[in-house]
Amino acid sequence: MAPETLTRAQPSAIQGAGARPGFRLAVFGLLLVAATAVLALVHITQGTSTVNAADIIGLILGNDDADTAAVVAASRVPRLVAGVLVGVALGVAGVIMQSVSRNALASPDTLAVNAGAHLAIVAVAAFGIQVPLLGAVGVAFLGGIAAASLVLALSGAGQSGSVRLVLAGSAIALAFSALTHALLLLFAQETRNLFAWGSGSLAQSGMEKFVLLAPLIGVVVAVLLIKSRSLDLLTLGDDQARVLGINVRSTQVLAIVLAVLLAAAAVTISGPIGFVGLAAPAVVRLAAAKIPGLHRHVALILASALMGIFLVLGADVLLRAIIGAQTAVEVPTGVVTTIFGAIFLVILAHRMRTSGPTREARSVSLRPTRPGAGAAVVVLLVLLVLAGIAAGLLLGDAKLLLGDLANWVTGQAGPVVSSVMDARFPRVAASLLAGASLALAGTVIQAVTRNPLAEPSIIGVSGGAGLGAILVITLVPLAGFWTVSAGAGIGAAVTAAVVFGLAFRGGLQTDRFVLVGIGVSAAAMAGITLLIVMTDPFNEAKALTWLSGSTYGRSMENLIPMSIALLITVPVIASLHRTQDLLSLDEDTPKLLGISVPRSRMILLVSAVVLTGSAVAGIGVIGFVGLVAPHAARALVGARHKLAIPTAVLLGALLVCVGDMIGRTAIAPQQLPAGLLTALLGAPYFVWLLFRSRLAR
The missing domain is CATH 1.10.3470.10 (ABC transporter involved in vitamin B12 uptake, BtuC)
Incomplete structure (x- = not known):
């Protein structure tokens, strides 16, 4: 996979893959679902209380243990569903951003969406503005969409190269992060605990966020699945997509808005968890090179959502397994996803080979300036x-x-x-x-x-x-x-x-x-x-x-x-x-x-x-x-x-x-x-x- 631009799908593949999904695609999907389910079961057995796997199994089998049920309902399940929602939102947001910009480096991180959403939420807290949960999603969405729009505008919608996209995204993210840090320093009391939250934490105090945001995320993902055919055709290029009856501009705008809305919801739930929106689609796209049909967006979106869940829950499970559940309370899950996402990115980069002249650096002109x-x-x-x-x-x-x-x-x-x-x-x-x-x-x-x-x-x-x-x-x-x-x-x-x-x-x-x-x-x-x-x-x-x-x-x-x-x-x-x-x-x-x-x-x-x-x-x-x-x-x-x-x-x-x-x-x-x-x-x-x-x- 070349990071400069995404590989364009062949028309024949798009037309024919839907009629016969393929055995390897089905096997891949089942394996991903099974691995995610196993990880979720392991995740719910971890925690600071004495409730263990045997207690959980007994509860599932019908044992009436009030203490176990209370712990599971108040702590374990909210953290689990938060990980599921965040994984789905970031995985799908990342794959949509990559497809629309035709750039494999596009994600909520590199488009500064997370930085914009984080800044907006911190600013609201700093100035003492009280907003309901859905209002917080709206605030995060405004910050994220402003950042993404600016980055895409400066980078030519990402189509002029990965370097330019990440350059613009890094510049905007640095500026937004500076503003965020300034607010955290100036309004330390009002923004208490938002520093660690700024790295992404799955800790939850109940099911309120799930009840309000799960339908929102579900509806957005469903709309994107409905539009998956249009997204497939976008990979052929603007001109060919128009010939096939696609309104390119409206499709791109709708997709980006929905992707930013997903990222904003994820930030509202857990803070900005890094690299999931970049790593999850990247892993799936690597598999798509070997699995026929996986490049189609109806499969790509679902697989990226599952991979996002797997990465988020996997990071949380690994964190608590290594340092213990009690110590892990203080450590944001996003720190682990960032570290392991970064390792994956380094490995991915190390395996890459140049794929043509579009990947070479532009030559520098050495013409002298005017004398003096x-x-x-x-x-x-x-x-x-x-x-x-x-x-x-x-x-x-x-x-x-x-x-x-x-x-x-x-x-x-x-x-x-x-x-x-x-x-x-x-x-x-x-x-x-x-x-x-x-x-x-x-x-x-x-x-x-x-x-x-x-x-x-x-x-x-x-x-x-x-x-x-x-x-x-x-x-x-x-x-x-x-x-x-x-x-x-x-x-x-x-x-x-x-x-x-x-x-x-x-x-x-x-x-x-x-x-x-x-x-x-x-x-x-x-x-x-x-x-x-x-x-x-x-x-x-x-x-x-x-x-x-x-x-x-x-x-x-x-x-x-x-x-x-x-x-x-x-x-x-x-x-x-x-x-x-x-x-x-x-x-x-x-x-x-x-x-x-x-x-x-x-x-x-x-x-x-x-x-x-x-x-x-x-x-x-x-x-x-x-x-x-x-x-x-x-x-x-x-x-x-x-x-x-x-x-x-x-x-x-x-x-x-x-x-x-x-x-x-x-x-x-x-x-x-x-x-x-x-x-x-x-x-x-x-x-x-x-x-x-x-x-x-």
């Missing part, structure tokens, strides 16, 4: 960075004047000004160094992989560094800064080795790299959530602050790793600017010109990992900088790395510095982490960039 234009841009950015530094030093909970800054620089400031500046200068310096490091790392990674989506956060290096650091903080609470920094460096190195080792095995393939990176990044972030909820579930602010990147409390010591990393890597990366130009073109040109591609890639990627690990150790996990800054640099000065590198470095430093300054000033004396503001500042530009590039196509 690039230098003028760099000079202007230097001035803007200096202005950002001045604003960062002067603004905050205490406002200072330029005279105060001059007195502090010359050592003539009073004790109050000195105290403020001594605390503020390391924060401003940390934001500058972290922004420069991440932007430089993103520029290098994009050049080496010829992938505009590649950046430290999305490909997992930032998440791995964060996981390493939080692991040290969790296991060694009194660990010093250098020990935490070492943990971040090791985490970044391990994740980089996994991502690049799998992605480059058998030759560079853009889609494989994207899938591996997304999988490892999601697994790393799920691992961070798992550590936090298992060790300190009531300190959500600590987790959110770290995951959002904060300069709070930074000292001069925190600047050392980033400074050393930049001093070591900048000369190396700058000296290889011409090599990066050639690597960004194609696979063969650098070899023809005598460049050792493996050696150059290794040097550049190691440099990027060092930069990322030091930045995460310095101020935490900050996304988007390594994605936005290189794109903006190329838009300003062109693709030649001689100018693109310094431009990206200055843009990254400016972006984080301004984000940190606004975070310290906008709601003073309260503060928002720099990473939240960075995402909010970078997202509008990146959306505009994607929209402009789509118009230019």
Whole structure:
């Protein structure tokens, strides 16, 4: 299965498969039903009470045990039916999104539907708005449909390639997640317990959600089954579908609306459970290559629904089997689905082979900019960075004047000004160094992989560094800064080795790299959530602050790793600017010109990992900088790395510095982490960039 676009069904297969379903299709369906049923029986025997499998069997056989019946009715059954509903909703939503966009990477996760729905629900809770259960579904639906519409519009409905779809989805999801985290921090009391819920939890307090939402999900699935013939014809292409009498636009809109409604219902029931909507249809489509008739949507929808149930219940069963039912109460089921879904995605990506020129990265133009234009841009950015530094030093909970800054620089400031500046200068310096490091790392990674989506956060290096650091903080609470920094460096190195080792095995393939990176990044972030909820579930602010990147409390010591990393890597990366130009073109040109591609890639990627690990150790996990800054640099000065590198470095430093300054000033004396503001500042530009590039196509 190629992730770029879904394989188009042959007309003869569509016409003939319905008359004779096929023995293998029936066997596959029965096996999937049987496996799901067995898993459901195992699931209902697990729990925190002493009720075991024998008690459950006795209850089924008619034993009148009031205590067992009460436990099953109040706890076991609600959790089971929640898993069933969520599995059906996400499995069907994922397969419909993939079919309509003709893109195997489309899902409630990659279309930012989960992020939009989560943001909408958190916003309603934060502002104290009380809504009934069905009203919550409506709120989640509005957030999800807004996110999906924006992503599909920016990516050309997903038909221009997986990279563009995931690029748009990642940008919107990052921005929505930043807003969500900001609300969780600012309205901690109103949004209590929504951090863990944001990873997806099957814990239920009764059957109310099942009673109200099961009919809704059932009706939506039934409508999609009725429209399955139209969905089959859509896979032939718009023109052929129109010839066969299908109203393509209305069918696509209806299908997407219904898929988003399913995802919104799932979020309302359990929070955003990750990767089920992507993994369940992917597994079924893999089987469809061997089983005649499974590619038809009437079978594809039902099989994806069953596979969704199997994945959700399987994750919950495995979680409680490994860590115990009592401990599992605190751990969101979505963490497990994300980890195992990510592993599946990595395995799937590793097995993929290129299927044609549509999968190759687009060549980069190296035409020079107008003489002097690039230098003028760099000079202007230097001035803007200096202005950002001045604003960062002067603004905050205490406002200072330029005279105060001059007195502090010359050592003539009073004790109050000195105290403020001594605390503020390391924060401003940390934001500058972290922004420069991440932007430089993103520029290098994009050049080496010829992938505009590649950046430290999305490909997992930032998440791995964060996981390493939080692991040290969790296991060694009194660990010093250098020990935490070492943990971040090791985490970044391990994740980089996994991502690049799998992605480059058998030759560079853009889609494989994207899938591996997304999988490892999601697994790393799920691992961070798992550590936090298992060790300190009531300190959500600590987790959110770290995951959002904060300069709070930074000292001069925190600047050392980033400074050393930049001093070591900048000369190396700058000296290889011409090599990066050639690597960004194609696979063969650098070899023809005598460049050792493996050696150059290794040097550049190691440099990027060092930069990322030091930045995460310095101020935490900050996304988007390594994605936005290189794109903006190329838009300003062109693709030649001689100018693109310094431009990206200055843009990254400016972006984080301004984000940190606004975070310290906008709601003073309260503060928002720099990473939240960075995402909010970078997202509008990146959306505009994607929209402009789509118009230019």
